Amino acid sequence: MTTTIEDVAQAAGVSTATVSRALRGLPNVAPSTRDHVRQVAEALNYAIDSHASRLASGRSTTIGIVMPLADQWFYNRVSTSAEAVLSAGGYDVLRYSIAAPEEQTEALRRLISGKRVDGVLIINLALANADVSLMAEGTLPVVTIETDTGKFPAIGCNNVAAAQTATRHLINLGHRQIGLISGLPDDPMHFAIPLEREQGYRQALAEHGIEVRPELNVPGNFSFAGGAEAMAQLLSIHHPPTGVFALSDEMAIGALKTIRDVGLRVPEDISVIGFDDHDVAAYVGLTTIRQPVAGYGEQAARLLLARLSGEKAAGESRIELPTQLIVRDTTGPCREKGE
Amino acid sequence: MTTTIEDVAQAAGVSTATVSRALRGLPNVAPSTRDHVRQVAEALNYAIDSHASRLASGRSTTIGIVMPLADQWFYNRVSTSAEAVLSAGGYDVLRYSIAAPEEQTEALRRLISGKRVDGVLIINLALANADVSLMAEGTLPVVTIETDTGKFPAIGCNNVAAAQTATRHLINLGHRQIGLISGLPDDPMHFAIPLEREQGYRQALAEHGIEVRPELNVPGNFSFAGGAEAMAQLLSIHHPPTGVFALSDEMAIGALKTIRDVGLRVPEDISVIGFDDHDVAAYVGLTTIRQPVAGYGEQAARLLLARLSGEKAAGESRIELPTQLIVRDTTGPCREKGE
DNA sequence: TTGTACGCGTTATCAG
DNA sequence: CTGATAACGCGTACAA
Numbered sequence: 001m002t003t004t005i006e007d008v009a010q011a012a013g014v015s016t017a018t019v020s021r022a023l024r025g026l027p028n029v030a031p032s033t034r035d036h037v038r039q040v041a042e043a044l045n046y047a048i049d050s051h052a053s054r055l056a057s058g059r060s061t062t063i064g065i066v067m068p069l070a071d072q073w074f075y076n077r078v079s080t081s082a083e084a085v086l087s088a089g090g091y092d093v094l095r096y097s098i099a100a101p102e103e104q105t106e107a108l109r110r111l112i113s114g115k116r117v118d119g120v121l122i123i124n125l126a127l128a129n130a131d132v133s134l135m136a137e138g139t140l141p142v143v144t145i146e147t148d149t150g151k152f153p154a155i156g157c158n159n160v161a162a163a164q165t166a167t168r169h170l171i172n173l174g175h176r177q178i179g180l181i182s183g184l185p186d187d188p189m190h191f192a193i194p195l196e197r198e199q200g201y202r203q204a205l206a207e208h209g210i211e212v213r214p215e216l217n218v219p220g221n222f223s224f225a226g227g228a229e230a231m232a233q234l235l236s237i238h239h240p241p242t243g244v245f246a247l248s249d250e251m252a253i254g255a256l257k258t259i260r261d262v263g264l265r266v267p268e269d270i271s272v273i274g275f276d277d278h279d280v281a282a283y284v285g286l287t288t289i290r291q292p293v294a295g296y297g298e299q300a301a302r303l304l305l306a307r308l309s310g311e312k313a314a315g316e317s318r319i320e321l322p323t324q325l326i327v328r329d330t331t332g333p334c335r336e337k338g339e
Numbered sequence: 340m341t342t343t344i345e346d347v348a349q350a351a352g353v354s355t356a357t358v359s360r361a362l363r364g365l366p367n368v369a370p371s372t373r374d375h376v377r378q379v380a381e382a383l384n385y386a387i388d389s390h391a392s393r394l395a396s397g398r399s400t401t402i403g404i405v406m407p408l409a410d411q412w413f414y415n416r417v418s419t420s421a422e423a424v425l426s427a428g429g430y431d432v433l434r435y436s437i438a439a440p441e442e443q444t445e446a447l448r449r450l451i452s453g454k455r456v457d458g459v460l461i462i463n464l465a466l467a468n469a470d471v472s473l474m475a476e477g478t479l480p481v482v483t484i485e486t487d488t489g490k491f492p493a494i495g496c497n498n499v500a501a502a503q504t505a506t507r508h509l510i511n512l513g514h515r516q517i518g519l520i521s522g523l524p525d526d527p528m529h530f531a532i533p534l535e536r537e538q539g540y541r542q543a544l545a546e547h548g549i550e551v552r553p554e555l556n557v558p559g560n561f562s563f564a565g566g567a568e569a570m571a572q573l574l575s576i577h578h579p580p581t582g583v584f585a586l587s588d589e590m591a592i593g594a595l596k597t598i599r600d601v602g603l604r605v606p607e608d609i610s611v612i613g614f615d616d617h618d619v620a621a622y623v624g625l626t627t628i629r630q631p632v633a634g635y636g637e638q639a640a641r642l643l644l645a646r647l648s649g650e651k652a653a654g655e656s657r658i659e660l661p662t663q664l665i666v667r668d669t670t671g672p673c674r675e676k677g678e
Numbered sequence: 679t680t681g682t683a684c685g686c687g688t689t690a691t692c693a694g
Numbered sequence: 695c696t697g698a699t700a701a702c703g704c705g706t707a708c709a710a
Contacts, residue, residue: 030679084408
């Protein structure tokens with residue numbers, strides 16, 4: 001059978017209470033006793049039963065990460081960097097990947113009401129009011145990334161401003177017909193990011209008196225393939241754009257391929273700017289908006305750890321990390337004659 | 340406070356036993372009773388305490404995924420695809436990312452002996468004998484991906500043969516000086532994959548009577564940056580290679596940048612082939628060896644699910660999924676005059 | 679410094 | 695079909 005704390009206690013000739021104290025490094029244990037218990041536990045290959053421990057203590061030293069089920073670079077990078085600091089902080093991580101909106105509330109309930117975890121990290125999810133209040137009524141620390149609730153600390157960037165910067169870059173290069181490769185038209189997950197960035201795009205256009213042409217806004221689903229298809233669509237319309245802003249680097253790279261496949265050159269014929277500064281961006285020379293993706297995960301995890309170690313919540317707060325325009329080789333001056 | 344099964348029982352006017360049965364869909368509950376209990380539970384916002392449940396039942400409906408802490412595309416893709424099927428199968432996933440070898444045994448102990456999970460999925464880890472026997476002595480189902488133990492089912496590909504195919508492709512194009520961009524020279528994690536692929540490379544060379552030049556084998560650390568640096572090193576040696584085999588697409592793409600940065604053309608001056616068929620590979624025209632990465636995760640998860648639902652273990656088995664040479668634009672005939 | 683004994687919230691067994 | 699109750703393994707007052 002499995003060895004319990006009782007077994008260790010007997011083998012070591014002490015009580016279970018002493019074993020518990022010794023193994024967890026609590027005070028009030030004679031050094032010699034502690035050493036002895038440790039050796040016996042080691043010899044018996046004893047490991048604390050985390051579930052029993054949680055039941056008795058109320059703490060599970062586990063935190064839940066809830067995020068969309070997608071294998072985009074962004075999610076992986078955020079999650080991985082968060083995991084690294086949580087793990088270093090002594091916490092295990094339970095990962096909930098949400099594939100459809102219906103799962104979301106269910107997963108949160110299991111996590112929150114089920115007392116599975118000591119804290120929750122939410123990455124880029126559109127939380128229903130019910131979800132938010134469910135989490136708000138408890139005492140469980142919650143930190144969010146690119147997810148605005150008005151209740152929990154939120155890490156992210158200023159997507160509107162960043163998108164504005166991207167669009168302005170194109171405008172400053174002389175482009176006036178600017179395509180936008182975005183998310184999904186009727187996105188079931190209701191992601192906020194595409195909306196915010198679209199707004200930044202429109203603001204930049206507006207401040208330069210450029211008319212918004214709806215047919216220049218096409219969905220790309222945040223994937224390489226989606227970006228490629230979107231670009232094909234952009235190329236097929238009457239007055240195709242001379243500059244394109246893709247809301248993610250993946251989509252931008254997809255678009256680049258389509259452009260080159262039809263024999264057009266970048267940036268001579270068409271300029272392309274992405275968003276993220278994906279690991280690969282530098283290697284394909286993609287101009288983009290860099291956002292500190294790993295920073296999101298690390299900061300959020302640290303914030304959670306701080307809360308967990310008793311630090312007072314500073315109320316709802318929004319931490320915006322800086323973004324930066326990285327000019328590489330896919331954007332250049334507009335060569336099209338004005339009309 | 341938090342609502343317990345007791346609260347629900349009282350509110351519903353039944354015993355806790357009945358609540359438990361009703362909520363879990365067990366037989367021997369009157370339909371009317373079940374409905375009533377469900378409504379009361381819903382109204383009270385009750386959720387089963389998973390830790391208490393596990394303690395009483397012995398099952399946690401959680402599976403652990405243990406993998407290296409790295410944000411390479413491969414790991415994310417494998418893990419995500421596994422998570423998707425595990426989640427659909429009703430299991431939660433606890434993700435352990437191992438940053439250093441020392442953590443590995445510790446993490447496994449916590450997982451196995453700590454009875455945290457009902458099953459374990461191991462991705463690309465070099466398991467010490469102690470680790471293996473620790474897991475083998477229990478009854479916990481274990482499935483591995485790209486990890487050979489001789490004890491547990493292993494999903495993966497034939498890395499030797501696949502690497503041989505890649506190298507032969509270069510040889511068939513007339514290349515004789517073939518560089519290899521590999522892992523780390525004294526990799527602390529002792530990954531087996533680079534070794535296997537290096538062997539395939541050497542075999543292909545041998546079967547064509549091509550001499551192995553040690554200086555043609557440079558480390559690339561499986562990253563874009565590492566690949567770029569490795570390529571710079573390859574370019575700096577006396578007789579630089581005319582063809583390069585990078586053990587991952589990330590490294591291959593890094594190498595491509597270095598080549599183009601120094602004014603050389605691909606594939607006219609140098610051919611490059613990668614490994615993985617990374618999402619981005621098609622978009623940069625990279626010739627590569629495709630391996631069914633998502634398939635690894637899905638198959639492993641399904642295998643685990645089958646074991647969990649009582650299916651007999653078929654003993655140690657090794658499932659090799661097919662790889663495929665995908666020729667794109669980065670490999671071409673060797674133009675160098677023979678010497 | 680160490681030991682005793684109870685409680686944590688469920689599940690499972692066994693009566694009824 | 696339903697209810698009482700004994701585990702499950704550990705943490706923690708409290709007592710010694």
